[in-house]
Amino acid sequence: MTGEGESVARGTPVIRTRGITMEYPRVRALDALDLDVGQGVTGLVGANGAGKSTLIKVLLGLLAPTSGDAQVLGHDVRSQGAAIRARVGYMPEHDCLPADVSASEFVVHMGRMSGLPHTVARERAADVLRHVGLAEERYRVMGGYSTGMKQRAKLAQALVHDPDLVLLDEPTNGLDPASRDDMLDLVRRIGTDFGISVLVTSHLLGELERVSDHVVVLDGGRLLRSSATSEFTEATGTLLVEVLGTTTERDRLGHALAERGLQCHPVDGAVEVVPPPGGEVGGVDVRDLVRDTVIDLDLGLVRIQEGRHRIQDVFAVREEVAQP
Numbered sequence: 184m185t186g187e188g189e190s191v192a193r194g195t196p197v198i199r200t201r202g203i204t205m206e207y208p209r210v211r212a213l214d215a216l217d218l219d220v221g222q223g224v225t226g227l228v229g230a231n232g233a234g235k236s237t238l239i240k241v242l243l244g245l246l247a248p249t250s251g252d253a254q255v256l257g258h259d260v261r262s263q264g265a266a267i268r269a270r271v272g273y274m275p276e277h278d279c280l281p282a283d284v285s286a287s288e289f290v291v292h293m294g295r296m297s298g299l300p301h302t303v304a305r306e307r308a309a310d311v312l313r314h315v316g317l318a319e320e321r322y323r324v325m326g327g328y329s330t331g332m333k334q335r336a337k338l339a340q341a342l343v344h345d346p347d348l349v350l351l352d353e354p355t356n357g358l359d360p361a362s363r364d365d366m367l368d369l370v371r372r373i374g375t376d377f378g379i380s381v382l383v384t385s386h387l388l389g390e391l392e393r394v395s396d397h398v399v400v401l402d403g404g405r406l407l408r409s410s411a412t413s414e415f416t417e418a419t420g421t422l423l424v425e426v427l428g429t430t431t432e433r434d435r436l437g438h439a440l441a442e443r444g445l446q447c448h449p450v451d452g453a454v455e456v457v458p459p460p461g462g463e464v465g466g467v468d469v470r471d472l473v474r475d476t477v478i479d480l481d482l483g484l485v486r487i488q489e490g491r492h493r494i495q496d497v498f499a500v501r502e503e504v505a506q507p
């Protein structure tokens with residue numbers, strides 16, 4: 184990582200923005216954003232158009248904000264873009280790979296561009312390509328790569344110069360569920376194995392929960408929430424009950440539980456039950472009442488578990504109580 188003198192002290196924000204606003208001719212992409220991002224893995228989530236990619240380009244010094252200030256690793260984004268890019272790796276959202284070049288040549292080239300001597304760039308390129316799982320295919324031209332391989336090559340070039348921070352813009356975009364999980368594991372390991380701070384974006388609101396220490400939610404260029412992941416996933420005090428079948432079975436259960444005096448509503452495939460004070464109805468424990476109701480209705484119980492907050496809940500408009 185960095186030498187003694189320039190190392191980032193623990194607890195010092197890796198990214199700090201104050202009142203960052205970014206106006207495009209027709210749209211305000213960032214609206215007076217105040218944000219502090221610490222070390223570790225931070226998930227930046229928000230729907231398409233929320234301003235995630237714009238924020239990343241501002242942080243890299245590639246786009247001058249309309250107003251406000253921001254520092255990355257202590258460097259000012261307006262005047263010290265080159266210093267920022269020397270210490271920060273960037274994985275862009277869109278395909279940026281030359282089709283007729285191998286991943287090995289490309290990553291070596293990117294290392295050279297970052298100022299690494301040729302032999303060091305070659306060693307680092309081999310290391311990072313192995314790390315992202317492209318050891319076998321690294322001499323093949325990237326035009327023939329699958330989306331998953333292209334995403335890995337993009338990740339490798341972001342790591343080649345041993346940055347202190349990487350900004351990963353939608354690294355799971357276009358991947359199937361298995362490749363998505365592999366990519367998220369890689370992202371997590373950049374943080375844990377190498378101690379590199381990570382800011383990673385996704386428009387899929389729930390997918391970064393398991394790899395992020397901290398989650399920042401953007402909506403329409405504004406900060407909706409910034410919290411430790413553990414706060415997002417705290418127990419809600421509710422019970423989630425899932426039964427076999429479709430929404431028909433789920434709603435039969437919901438109505439029966441409501442008739443027995445429980446406050447409940449549908450959440451995805453499950454019924455969320457809000458236990459009454461004391462956790463009992465007429466002397467019967469809520470879990471027992473749920474179990475008995477499932478049996479009385481002749482339904483198959485899949486699970487009863489504690490409800491937990493999810494990132495989606497920040498945006499959620501609760502489903503209306505299901506129609507019978």
Ligand SMILES: Nc1ncnc2c1ncn2[C@@H]1O[C@H](COP(=O)(O)OP(=O)(O)O)[C@@H](O)[C@H]1O
Binds near residue numbers: 212229233
């Ligand atoms: N170069 C641009 N010119 C004009 N509008 C843009 C440009 N880039 C992004 N936008 C607009 O700014 C808003 C935020 O976009 P973006 O930062 O790409 O969001 P996200 O990455 O969260 O999907 C959107 O409304 C988008 O259409």
Ligand SMILES: [Mg+2]
Binds near residue numbers: 235237276352
């Ligand atoms: Mg984007």
